[in-house]
Amino acid sequence: MKLIAWLLIFLIGGCNSSTKTTNVNEYTIEDILIKTEDGGIISGILARKKGDMTPRPTILQYTIYVRDTGRDLKTLKQAVDHGYNAVIAYTRGKRFSPGKILPYEHDATDSYTVIDWISKQQWCDGRIGMYGGSYNGFTQWAATKKLHPALKTIVPYVANRPGLGLPMENNVFINPNYEWSFYVGNNKYLDTIVGNDRQRFRNMQNRWWETGVAYNKLDSIDGTPNPLFQRWIQHPSFDEYWQNMAPYKEDFSKITIPVLSIDGYYNDSQNSGLYYIREHYKYNPNAEHYLIIGPYGHFGAQRNGAKEINGYSVDKDALIDTNKITYQWFDYIFKKGKKPTILKDKINYQVMGANQWRSASSINKMNNDHLKLYLTASPLGTFYSLKKSKPVTNNFLYQEVDFADRETSNNNYYPDPIISDEIDSSNGFNFISAPLEKPLLVNGSFIGQLYASSNKKDFDFGVTLYEVMPNGTYFHLSYIVGRASYANDITQRKLLTPNKIEEIPFTNTHLVSKQLQKGSRLLIHLNINKNPFSELNYGTGKEVTTETITDATSPLKIKWYTHSYVEIPVWIE
Incomplete structure (x- = not known):
């Protein structure tokens, strides 16, 4: 009163x-x-x-x-x-x-x-x-x-x-802000009980993943309307x-x-x-x-x-x-x-x-040079070679991703832990460089150019950069998750032409500064983004938030071409 x-x-x-x-x-x-x-x-x-x-x-x-x-x-x-x-x-x-x-x-x-x-x-x-x-x-x-x-x-x-x-990264809607909207939006203060009920929202996320319903139905699965979430997903472009x-x-x-x-x-x-x-x-x-x-x-x-x-x-x-x-x-x-x-x-x-x-x-000016490294099809142990020289023959690596399969996730890009003993090699591709002949300072945000063709009109991708240290452990340096149809313009979606080789540039990676040891290697992990932690792009060309598992009638078939490359910013003394 x-x-x-x-x-x-x-x-x-x-x-x-x-x-x-x-x-x-x-x-x-x-x-x-x-x-x-x-x-x-x-x-x-x-x-x-x-x-x-x-x-x-x-x-x-x-x-x-x-x-x-x-x-x-x-x-x-x-x-x-x-x-x-x-x-x-x-x-x-x-x-x-x-x-x-x-x-x-x-x-x-x-x-x-x-x-x-x-x-x-x-x-x-x-x-x-x-x-x-x-x-x-x-x-x-x-x-x-x-x-x-x-x-x-x-x-x-x-x-x-x-x-x-947030609530999307490079035009891909990600999940953490879903519960945040209740945390700040349920009352005049903060709804700490609902907003911090991580198990509730993890269960919702898992049910969405397992059932394959449309991403815009998340709140139906949760059982509580989320008007802020619905408001946001009406704007997939910037x-x-x-x-x-x-x-x-x-x-x-x-x-x-x-x-x-x-x-x-x-x-x-x-x-x-x-x-x-x-x-x-x-x-x-x-x-x-x-x-x-x-x-x-x-x-x-x-x-x-x-x-x-x-x-x-x-x-x-x-x-x-x-x-x-x-x-x-x-x-x-x-x-x-x-x-x-x-x-x-x-x-x-x-x-x-x-x-x-x-x-x-x-x-x-954090860097004074770049290492331009190509994603080759040349095997190097259990990985592929990451080389300074452009392959003479333009080859490709073939990947197939079944979006109806909910037993397999792709693109474990998140840096937790930052240092790990092994890297996922069950899907996607890993490209590893030769050992460094002397210490190297990686300084800034790496960029790259992917060349790919697929049978779909769109796909979401991930690129992660690691240092493979001399003791064999993996140090997570940087990553990007992106949508191919927005690669050239985040304000306007341009669908891909199936089976045509498309240029997919990326720049918005996380900035980092790390002193690499002599004997370390650089490793690039390239994959399709398919996991429970963000919306799932089935590639039909429809609004991604409306796609369902019924759109997964055929797997994504993609060719990654070997004139694809990354440029890693470095400081040379």
Whole structure:
């Protein structure tokens, strides 16, 4: 009743904000409501020094995760302790906002409204900085879609880019965000019971896989409607729906504020986070955009890293204090403090296996050469040879994949564990290089060109890069999962012509830096993506989410041609 009365006073009053103040020790904590131009309401919390109205720079977090009795208050007080005022605002529909919860869709416009409101308060000196990870990283970039003059810097960690890293990756819908939609969408806070019921969703995934029903029927199998999932799968291309959520193409040319991004080699959505910096420099070559990246996962990059990730013990110097660096950055921007010492140049990366940090002026300058290696049909032990010279004769390797067979999965690409004793050789193809004559530094994102013909109009593929160490173990370096029909343009699907040799380029692989040992080999695993962890492309040319096991009347028959190649970025001393 108290909340309802408060909202009524706010709405009837016709003003653009409302506050409720509570003094907690040395802090003043205020609940705030901010009204948007289209009638929406944004709920938030303000923190400042008790009794102090001195205008200061304000640190803003914008999030869909409502943890207002614990973590959120802690982070607000931390900003105050560093000499700033602090606001955390929640996505429309969350906490005290009466609106509908629609992740991603309103954040670009609503964040502008929030920034505008903050900038006009007497306790704000007109300067605002944003920080945070994952969804909070996305909202910072959403806020730059139309850059408010008061927004002076952003510090996004492992930033999501809807439509690129989730809920689909390179136009392939993947499953982890299915339960996430319940976690953030079921109530005004977080539905931790449903959202964390991994067994429920694993059972749903397995039933879908075993029965072969259409991917768009997942919620029917689960027994609970999932309107957000259904909303997302209506957009399999990177179309205007996704483009409008964050900066796109020329939007980046207008982003002139300094940016500090933090990401990880083993962050699941790394291709989202690095999309922003690549596009930023593409459209604004003079951008002041820094990157810190190392052997971190999605959560490690937002905290202090981890001594071990997916079984790999990281180098000691890889462990950084993300929070400390963030406030060093804010002091650099707002208080003329020193730039964080880790920022030696625009790109700052930890070299796995070398226990050192390096820097470069751009992602492209991380390497000074490429190893171009061809996928040959020449047997080499139980694998095939990965050679520097292009085969004289254009041969091919033949693969057949029965989509009706649910006993066999293809493409075990996920880097967990990072180091393994063996590699799957039951399907797909493995191509291995000659031993390295001296240590080699792999630096950046590998790219490639596949040449293939098949009896279908489409297929999903996977390419994974490993270091085969001298002791015979496999170190997972990088990977890509992609859809052939989107290989040339993620915004528009172009179906393949059956039995025609098609060019399938790929570039959006995960960036990595690793010191390879003398005697190590490089290995490429090439496969068709067929497993329970993402939608299944049967190759009919129909919308993939509607295809069922009845579309698996004939196996995929594919020829991989031996003038296919990869280019691996390296640094040669």
